[in-house]
Amino acid sequence: MKHLIPALATLLCVSFLSQANTVAAGKTILARGEVLATDASSAQQRNLKRRDTVFGVDRITTGEKSKAQFSMSDGGLIALKENSELNIASYEFDTATQQGSASIELIKGGLRSISGVIKKNGGAYNVKTPVGSIGIRGTHFELQLLGGDMYVAVWDGAIDLTLNDQSVVSLGSNEPFSFAHITSLGDVIKTTQAPAVFTQNIVAINxxxxxxxxxxxxxxxxxxxxxxxxxxxxxxxxxxxxxxxxxxxxxxxxxxxxxxxxxxxxxxxxxxxxxxxxxxxxxxxxxxxxxxxxxxxxxxxxxxxxxxxxxxxxxxxxxxxxxxxxxxxxxxxxxxxxxxxxxxxxxxxxxxxxxxxxxxxxxxxxxxxxxxxxxx
Missing domain, CATH: 2.40.160.90 (Porin)
Known part of the structure; x- marks a missing residue:
């Protein structure tokens, strides 16, 4: 018993420090079906439901016929489609200074995102994907990974997609195209019409x-x-x-x-x-x-x-x-x-x-x- 008490105290201390160093990235505003968050540092898993907090160390997955939506700490929005996996590598925002940075990674499936104050105030906001990294210029965009290909739609604002071969694809405002299909071989097909994988009808307003x-x-x-x-x-x-x-x-x-x-x-x-x-x-x-x-x-x-x-x-x-x-x-x-x-x-x-x-x-x-x- 004498040896158990110090061990428990150490465990509680480690748990407290782990929680204290975990940054709240946002809150869950919709969790329909199977929505799971995995803590990258502890590998602990939890089922997400409405109003649950998501953290800057979470990997979030949605199952079949499932979806999730999150209101981020800087006012940004992220919506995950079914059979998706998103890694929140980091998401930090100081409400006092209104400054911060964010890095997320879409591993599979699809997402829709509206950037918040971080990007509005010039902070770094990076989205990694299997075909490249996206730099945001203040935007509302959507991504869908399908069979090794990636489909991109920019509904408002603009993005710069740096592909794995370091070439850059720019889409959105002040660009000739707002939509693109990047094949698994790295070929880029730009279009003026939204690819069929995007079933919703979003009207961008200047x-x-x-x-x-x-x-x-x-x-x-x-x-x-x-x-x-x-x-x-x-x-x-x-x-x-x-x-x-x-x-x-x-x-x-x-x-x-x-x-x-x-x-x-x-x-x-x-x-x-x-x-x-x-x-x-x-x-x-x-x-x-x-x-x-x-x-x-x-x-x-x-x-x-x-x-x-x-x-x-x-x-x-x-x-x-x-x-x-x-x-x-x-x-x-x-x-x-x-x-x-x-x-x-x-x-x-x-x-x-x-x-x-x-x-x-x-x-x-x-x-x-x-x-x-x-x-x-």
């Missing part, structure tokens, strides 16, 4: 066009509820796209969403709906958001036009500041229908705004679409 504040954008949406304004749906869609990009870059909103707890029910407070059959009436829309599990268990849309009642049920989950939604059932009168819904959080997650489209499966010319604003 910073010169971001003068409208969030409240001004909401005012634009609110002012276009007239059924007589045939351009209302186009204008609201444009406003929504800009809100989507700006909200995606809003780290504070992501933190606010991550801190929410419980289930909150939202109802439509403003809307603008157009139907191919004319006037629309009796619109209602609801959405239930489970912040603890990061899901949308259920939601419904209902309204009438000259052809009868439109109805859609949907569900989904929280994805950063947007909601990844899918229509699970839709109909128009007695006809089956299909549709899509896009939505994002605003105003500390007290508001959900977005748009939808519905159409009959057997007769797509019969359709309806609109924009909405939901609040508790």
């Amino acid at each position: 910073s010169d066009n971001e003068a409208n504040s969030e409240s001004e954008q909401q005012s634009l949406a609110a002012d276009n509820t007239s059924e007589n304004n045939t351009d209302a749906d186009t204008l609201l869609a444009d406003v929504y796209v800009e809100q989507q990009f700006q909200a995606l870059s809003n780290a504070s909103l992501i933190d606010q969403i991550a801190q929410r707890q419980g289930i909150l029910n939202y109802q439509a407070t403003r809307f603008d709906v157009l139907s191919s059959l004319g006037e629309v009436s009796d619109f209602s829309m609801s959405m239930s958001v489970d912040f603890d599990n990061g899901t949308v268990p259920d939601g419904e849309i209902s309204f009438n036009d000259a052809g009868g009642n439109w109805y859609a049920a949907y569900s989904g989950f929280i994805d950063l500041t947007k909601l990844d939604l899918a229509v699970t059932f839709a109909s128009h009168n007695n006809n089956k229908a299909a549709g899509e819904i896009d939505a994002i959080f605003l105003n500390n997650a007290d508001t959900i705004t977005g748009d939808f489209s519905l159409s009959e499966i057997s007769n797509p010319a019969v359709n309806a679409s609109g924009a909405f604003r939901l609040e508790p």
Whole structure:
């Protein structure tokens, strides 16, 4: 027993020093499926869940049909796709001086990243990949490793990719191309269109066009509820796209969403709906958001036009500041229908705004679409 006590004291001391020297790199804002973090110094493993801290010594892996998203200490964002492996070699940020540096390595799979204050203030931010190292010039970019090849998309800003043969590939703003496919042999294929492996549709907005504040954008949406304004749906869609990009870059909103707890029910407070059959009436829309599990268990849309009642049920989950939604059932009168819904959080997650489209499966010319604003 006398020999055991000093040994335990030494073990506790080593453990304390190890934790004290571990730098918190960020927090988990979404962990869906199998998301595992391995401490590089101790080889200890832990399953990550929402609100868990990630450290500057972690190697993070996602399993089949799994995904993870992280809000980094400098306000940057990293989203990992399924079957991915990311090594956080170092991630240090001083909140007092607003300075820091970061080095991460994508070993397999894919990631999407929006750089934060470190890069904005001129700090070193390096991303290593099997085909080369990426230097960031303030950006929102995406990578996908597939069969020894790497696909690159720069949605905003620019990157310089130094390949293993030391040649440099520049993509993004002020460059002829924003997308590239680097083969396992080192061949570089630049394109003006996003490679098919990137399934999402991200619209990059030049910073010169971001003068409208969030409240001004909401005012634009609110002012276009007239059924007589045939351009209302186009204008609201444009406003929504800009809100989507700006909200995606809003780290504070992501933190606010991550801190929410419980289930909150939202109802439509403003809307603008157009139907191919004319006037629309009796619109209602609801959405239930489970912040603890990061899901949308259920939601419904209902309204009438000259052809009868439109109805859609949907569900989904929280994805950063947007909601990844899918229509699970839709109909128009007695006809089956299909549709899509896009939505994002605003105003500390007290508001959900977005748009939808519905159409009959057997007769797509019969359709309806609109924009909405939901609040508790």
